[in-house]
Amino acid sequence: MKRISVPVESMTESLASFGLSDEKANDIVMLFEVVDAGEYDALVMPALSFNDSHLSREEVLVTLSAFWVSVIGNTDSFSEQELQGLGALRSLFFVAVNFGYQSLATCIATYWEHTSPLHKTESVELWG
Template sequence: MSQSHIMVAANELTESLDSVGLTSAEVDVFVNIFQYIHDVSGEWFALDTVKVQSFHVAHDATLIQPNKIFAGWFAFWMCVFNHAESGSELEVQALGAIRGLFFTAAHNRQITVPSVIETWWQETNDVHHNNSLSEVVA
């Protein structure tokens, strides 16, 4: 099995971040948790385990609030899901990340992001065939 970065096109992520309510200043802060890749195929943001851990220490809470961080992660994983092949391992990973984000955000007293995820989950049911965030189709 080959390994590769989980990454999304930079322009698609910034559009998605805008669609979930991040301002341009918040987008600039949030994308710092990703590895920036520029190659012949374009500009990308890839998961980076070191940067994401240091973000919690280094960021100024006045620059981006926790609800926007949750929304940002949802935007990232939506992009991953939208470009994954149906039934692929990447699609399953994206769904798992979105499901985990739903429960983590709800546990942390977030209201908007869990509601948005629940709506998205129902709207994309025809693609992933999981009726509920708390159940798995066997």
């Protein structure tokens, strides 16, 4: 199975875009496995649960959202990775809504609106 990876810098920027401080973003980046991707270092999902690092549920969801935003932004259009990223991010939107993390849901919805040319839908909710 091919492992999806993202540049470290992209992940840090994504975490900041979700409102995390630089310090918190750097702490979270350290939870990922770092691999040499040639021209840059990349992050891949860790084998262990993020809960082992004492992140709150919301921080775990923010971390996963930032990872998938980074995947979407660093892959070719219409690639398998981009489609997986869009699907994962849309799923995380509904998880955030159901857990009452409105700030995270709003961030994802705003990102979805800005990237509508990729997925051809204006709203992450697809109703209304």
